Amino acid sequence: MVVLRRFVIALSAAMLLGAAEPSAAARDAFLRGESALARGRWDDAAAAYREALADTPGYPSALNGLGSVLFRKGQVREALTHFRDATQADPGFKMAWFNLGYAARKTGDAATAARAYERYTELEPGDADGFYGLGESYRQLGQKDKAIPAYQAYIAREQRKGEQVWVRKATEHLKAMGAEPLPVATAPPSVAPAAEAATSNPALAASRIRDGDALMKERRYREAAFAFLDASHADASHVEALFKLGNALAVLGYYGQAVAQWERATALTKDAAIQQSAKENIDRARAKLAQAGASPQAAGQAPGSGPVADTTRALARRAYEQGVQRIGAKDFSGALTSLTQAIQHEPMLAVAFVARGSANIGLRRYAEAAADYQYALELEPGSASPLYGLAESFRAMGRTLEARDLYERYAASSAADIRPQLQEESRQKAARLR
Numbered sequence: 001m002v003v004l005r006r007f008v009i010a011l012s013a014a015m016l017l018g019a020a021e022p023s024a025a026a027r028d029a030f031l032r033g034e035s036a037l038a039r040g041r042w043d044d045a046a047a048a049y050r051e052a053l054a055d056t057p058g059y060p061s062a063l064n065g066l067g068s069v070l071f072r073k074g075q076v077r078e079a080l081t082h083f084r085d086a087t088q089a090d091p092g093f094k095m096a097w098f099n100l101g102y103a104a105r106k107t108g109d110a111a112t113a114a115r116a117y118e119r120y121t122e123l124e125p126g127d128a129d130g131f132y133g134l135g136e137s138y139r140q141l142g143q144k145d146k147a148i149p150a151y152q153a154y155i156a157r158e159q160r161k162g163e164q165v166w167v168r169k170a171t172e173h174l175k176a177m178g179a180e181p182l183p184v185a186t187a188p189p190s191v192a193p194a195a196e197a198a199t200s201n202p203a204l205a206a207s208r209i210r211d212g213d214a215l216m217k218e219r220r221y222r223e224a225a226f227a228f229l230d231a232s233h234a235d236a237s238h239v240e241a242l243f244k245l246g247n248a249l250a251v252l253g254y255y256g257q258a259v260a261q262w263e264r265a266t267a268l269t270k271d272a273a274i275q276q277s278a279k280e281n282i283d284r285a286r287a288k289l290a291q292a293g294a295s296p297q298a299a300g301q302a303p304g305s306g307p308v309a310d311t312t313r314a315l316a317r318r319a320y321e322q323g324v325q326r327i328g329a330k331d332f333s334g335a336l337t338s339l340t341q342a343i344q345h346e347p348m349l350a351v352a353f354v355a356r357g358s359a360n361i362g363l364r365r366y367a368e369a370a371a372d373y374q375y376a377l378e379l380e381p382g383s384a385s386p387l388y389g390l391a392e393s394f395r396a397m398g399r400t401l402e403a404r405d406l407y408e409r410y411a412a413s414s415a416a417d418i419r420p421q422l423q424e425e426s427r428q429k430a431a432r433l434r
Contacts, residue, residue, distance in 0.1 A: 021056075022052065022055075022056040022059045022061075022062075023055055023056050025055050026051075026052040026053075026055040026056035026059055026062065027052070027219075029048045029049070029051040029052035029055065029062075030048070030049065030052040030059065030061055030062050030065065031220075032044075032048040032051075033045045033046075033047075033048035033049040033052065033062065033065050033066075033069075034065065034222075034223075036048060037065065037068065037069060037371075040365070040367035040368040040369075040370065040371040042069050042072060042073055042367065045065065045069050046066060046069045046070070049062045049063075049065045049066035049069065050066065053066070058085075058089045059089070060086045060089040060090035060093050060096060061086075061093075063082045063083075063085045063086035063089060063096070064082070064083060064086040064093065064095065064096045064099060066082050067079040067080070067081075067082030067083040067086065067096075067099060067103070068099065070082065071099075071103055071106075072367075076103055076106055076107055077107060079099075079103050080100065080103050080104060080107065080109075080112075083096055083099045083100035083103055084100055086099075086100075087100055087116070087119070091119075092123065094120060094123045094124050097116050097117075097119045097120040097123065098116070098117075098120045098124075098129075098130060098133075100112070100113075100116040101113045101114075101116035101117040101120060101130075101133050101134075101137070102133065104116060104137075105133060105136065105137060105140075108140075110137045110138075110140040110141045111137075111141060113133065113136075113137040114134065114137035114138055114141060114143075114146075117130055117131075117133045117134035117137055117150075118134060120133075121134055121153075124207075126157065126203060126204055126207060127157070128154050128157035128158040128163075129154075131150050131151070131153040131154035131157065132150075132151070132154040132158075132166060132170060134146075134150040134153075134154075135147050135148075135150035135151035135153075135154055135170060135173065138150055139151075139173060139177075144177050147173070147177065148174060148177055148179045151170045151171075151173055151174050151179075151181075152174065152179070152181055152182045154166075154167075154170050155167055155170050155171065155174075155181040155182070156181070156182055158170075159201075163409075164412065165408060165409055165412035201234040201235060202234075202235050202238070204230075204231070204234040204235075205231040205232070205234040205235035205238045205241055206231075207231075208227045208228070208230040208231035208234060208241075209227070209228065209231045209238075209240060209241055209244065211224075211227040212224045212225075212227035212228040212231065212244055212248065213244075215227055216244075216247075216248065221248050221251045221252050222248075222252060224244075224248045225245060225248035225249055225252065226378060228241055228242075228244045228245035228248055229245055229348070229379070231244075231245075232245055232261075233381070237268055239265045239268050239269045239271075239274065242261045242262070242264050242265040242268070243261070243262060243265040243274065243277075243278065245261045246258040246259070246260075246261035246262040246265065246278075246281065247281070249261065250281065250285055255285040255286070255288045256285075257348060258281070258285050259282050259285050259286065262278040262281050262282050262285075263278070263282065265278055266278045266279070316341075316342045316343075316349055316352070317342070317349075319338045319339065319341040319342035319352075320338070320339065320342040320349065320351065320352045320355065322338040323335045323336075323337075323338035323339035323342060323352070323355055323356070323359065324355055326338060326359075327355065327358055327359055327362065330362065332359045332360075332362035332363045333363065335355070335356075335358075335359040335362070336356060336359045336360065336363065339352050339355050339356035339359055340356065343356065348379055350375075350376045350379040350380040350383065350386075351376075351385075353372045353373070353375045353376040353379070353386075354372070354373065354376045354383075354385045354386055354389060356372045357369040357370075357372035357373045357376070357386070357389045357390075357393070358389060360372060361389070361392060361393060361396070364396075366393045366394075366396045366397045367393075367397065369389065369392075369393045370390055370393040370394065370397070372389075373386040373387075373389040373390040373393060374386070374390065376389075377390070382415055383415055383417055384410055384413040384415035384417050384418045385417050387406050387409050387410040387413065388406070388407075388410045388422055388426060390406050391403045391404075391406035391407045391410065391426070391429070394406065395429070395433070400433050401433075403429075403433060404429075404430050404433040404434065407426040407427070407429045407430035407433070408426070408430045410422065410423065410426040411423050411424075411426040411427045411430060
């Protein structure tokens with residue numbers, strides 16, 4: 001399951017009509033909270049969210065963010081209150097409903113969890129995770145008639161290779177209740193067959209584009225970039241997703257990465273208007289890069305000459321490789337510096353987040369390590385390496401149940417970056433945590 005990933009990383013969703021409209025000061029405080037939370041600075045994040053709420057009481061995203069901090073600090077009942085308040089302030093706030101369900105399950109309040117997951121699945125019917133949580137909640141309540149269709153809906157939607165361990169568990173629960181997964185022919189028509197889901201899910205792409213559009217309107221550009229990235233993962237040939245991902249990256253100042261997305265979009269379309277818009281955007285982004293000294297022209301040299309001709313991506317890879325070497329030499333502080341540089345050059349380089357997580361573990365900065373692994377999972381949901389690192393981080397933080405689930409996921413993964421030795425270690429560690 002990616003329940004943990006969604007809970008920790010997708011902390012905020014776009015505020016919808018009817019929610020408290022934040023002031024500029026409240027929005028700034030909220031963004032500081034998001035930034036601090038992403039870096040594992042929980043106290044700073046909590047203070048910023050509270051500042052936002054003091055300025056704009058009932059600000060749904062700040063309520064949800066503060067609930068997320070409290071949950072991660074082990075103050076689950078307090079977190080529940082904030083998640084509940086966020087859903088009351090904005091009944092359409094999808095992730096607040098999801099977080100309320102997840103937190104309620106952790107306290108054993110299956111009735112509250114079921115109500116929250118019911119609402120979440122109404123708002124986000126294409127998300128498998130909500131249906132798994134719903135099935136678990138109803139099973140714990142002994143409501144077999146409701147648990148069965150929830151588990152069946154989960155299995156019909158879950159196509160991610162790394163999540164098949166949860167499909168097996170859901171199937172086991174169904175069999176224990178005298179039921180089976182739905183035949184493929186009767187699965188919901190919105191769900192693509194497994195062979196197609198790995199490469200294309202236009203409905204999910206469209207949904208995440210809508211989320212990204214709303215986030216862009218709120219000037220929550222980093223979150224918008226992740227939404228458009230999700231859309232491009234759901235449908236790799238979706239021109240609109242790629243174009244808008246480039247827009248979000250450009251607003252954030254990542255011009256090199258923005259150019260790459262616009263070029264991909266241009267190659268996939270024959271629409272002259274889109275191609276022209278992309279060309280204009282690319283020209284403007286390259287001019288920005290030149291002003292920043294990231295092109296040979298900025299130094300008065302011809303393209304391809306001297307170190308100034310290195311692309312931003314090449315610089316990122318170089319810093320990443322240096323960081324990995326420093327980890328090997330147990331120079332964790334130096335590795336942290338190099339890997340941070342790599343991420344600054346290429347903020348969507350997932351392997352750099354994984355490596356920086358390892359450097360943070362070497363420095364015993366487990367919360368910071370967890371944040372890095374979670375970002376890596378957001379960037380590459382199908383990868384396995386972040387699962388193991390996140391399990392190690394949580395185990396060190398005393399979060400044994402979550403660590404065990406992650407070890408089990410790693411042990412069951414068939415991802416390309418899996419390491420057989422670590423799979424065996426994961427099985428052993430998961431067994432010891434039972």
